[in-house]
Amino acid sequence: MEKPKKVFNVERGLFDKFGAPGDVSELLTDWGTCRRCELCEGRRSVVLGDGSWTAKVMVVGQWPGMGEDKEGRPFVAREGLNIKRWIHGAVPENDIFWTNVLACRVKEKAGYGAQLRREYMEECRPRLEGTVSIVNPDIIVALGTHAKNAFLSTSASLSVLREVRHKYKGKMVLVCINPAALSRQRQAGADKRTLAALEEMVISDMQFLSDAYQEIKGRDNNEES
Numbered sequence: 001m002e003k004p005k006k007v008f009n010v011e012r013g014l015f016d017k018f019g020a021p022g023d024v025s026e027l028l029t030d031w032g033t034c035r036r037c038e039l040c041e042g043r044r045s046v047v048l049g050d051g052s053w054t055a056k057v058m059v060v061g062q063w064p065g066m067g068e069d070k071e072g073r074p075f076v077a078r079e080g081l082n083i084k085r086w087i088h089g090a091v092p093e094n095d096i097f098w099t100n101v102l103a104c105r106v107k108e109k110a111g112y113g114a115q116l117r118r119e120y121m122e123e124c125r126p127r128l129e130g131t132v133s134i135v136n137p138d139i140i141v142a143l144g145t146h147a148k149n150a151f152l153s154t155s156a157s158l159s160v161l162r163e164v165r166h167k168y169k170g171k172m173v174l175v176c177i178n179p180a181a182l183s184r185q186r187q188a189g190a191d192k193r194t195l196a197a198l199e200e201m202v203i204s205d206m207q208f209l210s211d212a213y214q215e216i217k218g219r220d221n222n223e224e225s
């Protein structure tokens with residue numbers, strides 16, 4: 001079997017850095033050099049995740065971009081950092097675990113259609129589920145349509161599903177507009193009114209997340225006292 005070019009997460013011991021629990025090594029063994037779908041052909045790193053393994057909040061995006069593929073960590077390039085800034089307004093960094101629906105980069109120009117992406121997501125699904133079960137977060141933040149589809153079996157649009165507390169295997173799922181949509185719309189030349197409406201929705205989603213997080217923190221504090 002051909003070896004992947006590089007698996008940064010494994011080489012850097014990224015998981016050790018965050019005090020990963022024992023069953024993470026199983027996840028690394030199973031997925032650290034994964035070739036289950038053809039995205040392995042164009043990737044540099046398998047981007048499994050980053051953050052606190054005891055986080056109350058797991059943020060799930062779509063897939064790593066070029067910068068993330070290079071670094072081997074999710075949400076570290078321009079758009080990812082922008083998303084982090086928004087999320088940090090609602091939840092502190094030490095209570096977040098970051099990952100994506102797909103662990104390998106999707107090269108936009110490679111002509112991957114929607115059907116193929118669905119197949120890749122099915123292949124990568126056990127990895128996402130394994131990560132959810134290790135981190136065991138109280139809240140899953142599904143950023144955008146692909147993440148929403150990973151946790152909720154509904155074809156309803158984001159606008160209908162956001163600002164509602166959904167459930168996935170006993171965990172709260174909040175569907176949010178991906179803040180990256182703001183910069184994409186800006187680049188696409190969207191008018192001021194469209195951008196303002198989108199920004200309003202992102203702010204509102206972050207407030208909804210903040211309220212849910214504070215509620216869970218308050219509940220946990222009460223149980224401890």
Ligand code: SF4
Nearest residue numbers: 034036037103104124
């Ligand atoms: S996207 Fe997921 S299933 Fe496909 S090669 Fe990467 S880790 Fe494996």
